[in-house]
Amino acid sequence: MRYSQLFTKTSKTVPSDAESVNARLLTQAGFVDQVMAGVYSWLPLGLRTLRKVETIVREEMNRLGGQELLLTALQPKENWMKTERWDSVDVLFKIPSQTGKEYALGPTAEDIVTPLVQSFVRSYKDLPLAVYQIQTKFRDELRAKSGVLRGREFLMKDMYSFHTSREDFEAFYEKAKIAYLATFARCGLNAKVTESSGGAFSKKISHEFQVETPAGEDALVLCRGCSFAQNTEIATTKEGDACPTCGAVLVASKGIEVGNIFDLSDRFTKAFGFSVAGPDGEKQEIFMGCYGIGLTRLVGAIVEASHDERGIVWPKTVAPFQVHLISLSSKDSALTADILAKADALDRTLAAVGIETLHDDRADVRAGEKFADADLIGAPLRLVISEKSLAAGGVEWKERSGTDAKSVGMDAVVDEVKTFLA
RNA sequence: CGGGGCGUAGCACAGUGGUAGUGCGCUCGGUUCGGGACCGAGAGGCCGCAGGUUCAAUCCCUGUCGCCCCGACCA
Numbered sequence: 001m002r003y004s005q006l007f008t009k010t011s012k013t014v015p016s017d018a019e020s021v022n023a024r025l026l027t028q029a030g031f032v033d034q035v036m037a038g039v040y041s042w043l044p045l046g047l048r049t050l051r052k053v054e055t056i057v058r059e060e061m062n063r064l065g066g067q068e069l070l071l072t073a074l075q076p077k078e079n080w081m082k083t084e085r086w087d088s089v090d091v092l093f094k095i096p097s098q099t100g101k102e103y104a105l106g107p108t109a110e111d112i113v114t115p116l117v118q119s120f121v122r123s124y125k126d127l128p129l130a131v132y133q134i135q136t137k138f139r140d141e142l143r144a145k146s147g148v149l150r151g152r153e154f155l156m157k158d159m160y161s162f163h164t165s166r167e168d169f170e171a172f173y174e175k176a177k178i179a180y181l182a183t184f185a186r187c188g189l190n191a192k193v194t195e196s197s198g199g200a201f202s203k204k205i206s207h208e209f210q211v212e213t214p215a216g217e218d219a220l221v222l223c224r225g226c227s228f229a230q231n232t233e234i235a236t237t238k239e240g241d242a243c244p245t246c247g248a249v250l251v252a253s254k255g256i257e258v259g260n261i262f263d264l265s266d267r268f269t270k271a272f273g274f275s276v277a278g279p280d281g282e283k284q285e286i287f288m289g290c291y292g293i294g295l296t297r298l299v300g301a302i303v304e305a306s307h308d309e310r311g312i313v314w315p316k317t318v319a320p321f322q323v324h325l326i327s328l329s330s331k332d333s334a335l336t337a338d339i340l341a342k343a344d345a346l347d348r349t350l351a352a353v354g355i356e357t358l359h360d361d362r363a364d365v366r367a368g369e370k371f372a373d374a375d376l377i378g379a380p381l382r383l384v385i386s387e388k389s390l391a392a393g394g395v396e397w398k399e400r401s402g403t404d405a406k407s408v409g410m411d412a413v414v415d416e417v418k419t420f421l422a
Numbered sequence: 423c424g425g426g427g428c429g430u431a432g433c434a435c436a437g438u439g440g441u442a443g444u445g446c447g448c449u450c451g452g453u454u455c456g457g458g459a460c461c462g463a464g465a466g467g468c469c470g471c472a473g474g475u476u477c478a479a480u481c482c483c484u485g486u487c488g489c490c491c492c493g494a495c496c497a
Contacts, residue, residue, distance in 0.1 A: 012458060013434045013446065017490050037489065089497070108497050142423060142495065150496080158497095198497095217496090260497080292497075328456065368457035375457090388456065396456095 001321070002347075003360040003373075006030075008043050010373050021215060022300035023147025025312050029376045031320070038144020038152035045377065046299070048320035048356075050155065053187055053298055054134055056317065057157050060183040064175060066132040066159050071112045073136060075104045079111040083271045091139040105138035110268045110290060113160045118274040124164045124284055127276065128172060132159035134295065146215065148300035149256060159291040162269075164276065169287040173261065176291050180209050180259050187298060188315025189305060191258060194220060196231040198262055205234065206262045209293075210255030215304045220255045223248050229255075256301040257294075264288040312378030313400050321358040322421055323350060324379035326370045328386035329363060335387055342410065343385045346395070349414050355421065375400070381420060383413070 008030030018024040018034075026032045031046030042050055058068065074095070080086040086094075086104070093105035106112065113131065121127060137156045144152050159176075163169040177193055184191035191209040198206045208231060210220055221237050222229035225248030230237060232252075237244065239252040269275070269286040278284035299318075306313045316322060327343035329336040340361065347359045358379065360370050367386075374382045384396035384405075395413045398405040399420075408416055 011433065016434065019490060091496070366455055366459070371457050386456070
């Protein structure tokens with residue numbers, strides 16, 4: 001894509017009301033636009049990254065056996081009354097209709113998915129089953145904060161699984177943990193499975209997936225020697241204690257919760273009277289689990305975990321563009337035309353092999369500004385074609401996470417890029 | 423929801439009881455051209471909104487709305 005066609009602009013000045021790193025950088029680089037407190041529009045660059053994260057999550061959920069669907073965000077009050085959550089979930093947006101009727105704007109979907117699955121599943125033979133969706137969620141947070149980390153409207157992947165035995169549920173729950181860790185790893189994050197409270201969902205312990213960063217909202221006690229971690233809200237250990245798993249000294253830290261999985265047991269199936277016939281013809285209890293990943297929050301967490309003083313440093317897998325190609329004009333107009341032609345050709349060649357390139361073709365912008373924009377936007381690889389780079393033998397190559405640039409021959413660059421991104 | 427801070431040009435900010443400023447950005451002209459250049463000219467404002475005090479309010483008072491931060495809360 002040509003930069004000159006991109007309608008968003010980067011901003012040199014820092015937005016005064018964006019204190020958190022993710023809000024500041026995503027806003028400055030033109031990835032998101034804040035519409036209200038806790039409500040953001042996703043702009044072309046931001047949406048590209050969000051879609052990549054979404055694709056990774058979708059692939060991992062499909063691999064786990066989930067079937068994707070799309071439930072309603074506008075939900076009937078009766079369902080929330082039936083689960084006794086209409087009055088107890090304090091973040092529930094309640095929408096009055098002109099008819100006098102009331103609706104909920106879904107903060108989650110147990111109240112919709114449970115009766116849905118119930119309507120199709122009649123026998124133990126139809127289970128186990130896992131369904132998921134990627135959908136906008138709404139929560140009436142008293143205090144939205146930290147940019148896209150805690151919004152009132154956000155994109156979430158929510159999966160629900162149904163089982164005829166506790167053993168089967170637990171086996172799936174463990175597989176889900178592995179799928180979650182794989183998902184976050186593919187997004188460039190080292191997430192830790194953390195024991196946490198079940199909140200309003202469940203009296204049991206739930207498992208959070210925490211990304212350790214100073215911007216985190218959650219206080220953790222964790223072990224750097226192994227994978228042990230606990231949220232301090234339920235921790236049985238404290239900083240300085242010996243790790244119950246490996247014996248190393250536990251440390252206090254902060255994390256951003258990017259995922260959370262729950263054992264719901266019969267909390268919702270019971271409310272809707274959902275049971276199936278077992279092999280003996282008798283009614284059988286159903287075990288349910290739910291599994292969430294906040295996608296917009298995940299993008300924010302990646303920014304918090306991966307940036308420097310100049311901008312975002314996107315992992316290769318989720319960068320809006322993998323290559324940021326800069327062409328610099330020369331005093332010599334014929335040479336400038338040649339530079340542009342070579343850059344266009346490289347852009348097309350890269351596109352032909354599936355590599356997404358943002359080509360900063362702006363004619364009236366000086367080099368320094370283009371470099372600053374490249375650093376801010378944060379593509380993993382910056383390529384420059386200029387009078388200088390051609391004199392040095394071809395294309396200047398600089399990785400966002402590194403400091404040194406090198407020269408790569410025009411003929412070799414596509415293969416090198418492929419290798420770099422593989 | 424409790425506490426604190428801030429609302430002035432697109433953005434960042436200054437300022438004054440007497441009709442509004444700087445920097446960046448934007449437009450035009452020129453000089454520049456590898457880390458956010460420079461010169462000149464120009465456009466751009468319900469000083470968040472409402473009420474009050476005053477001859478006069480962007481400024482003082484009250485209320486309200488909005489945003490940010492701390493806390494509480496967090497499926």
